Amino acid sequence: MKLIQLILLTALLATLVSYFRWFRKPALDKVLVVGVGLAGMVFVIFPDSTTRIAGWLGVGRGADLLFYIAIVALTYLVLLLYSKIKKLESRVTELVRRQALLEAGRENPSGEVRP
DSSP, X not given: OOHHHHHHHHHHHHHHHHHHHHOOOOHHHHHHHHHHHHHHHHHHHOTHHHHHHXXXXXXXXXXXXXXXXXXXXXXXXXXXXXXXXXHHHHHHHHHHXXXXXXXXXXXXXXXXXXX
């Protein structure tokens, strides 16, 4: 086993362990993460397998195939994070509006705040 394979396997295992340690996700997400992690480990241990899969799919090299998959996955993740940020922004806006209305309701006409 080459040094880079050992480094990549260690990084993949550390990623899987940290995912299960710090994130509580639904079962489907866990299965997906384990599947991607195992596929990554297989591709690290058997790098020629990516070239064979790429040939079946009409891509020249295995590295190119992995690059294309990474682009699609990262695009998906960016869009997912963007949608979550937009939802959080709207929730914060709603909470700020409610808080402002509550504080406005506690003021009397002279401008003093009631306890």
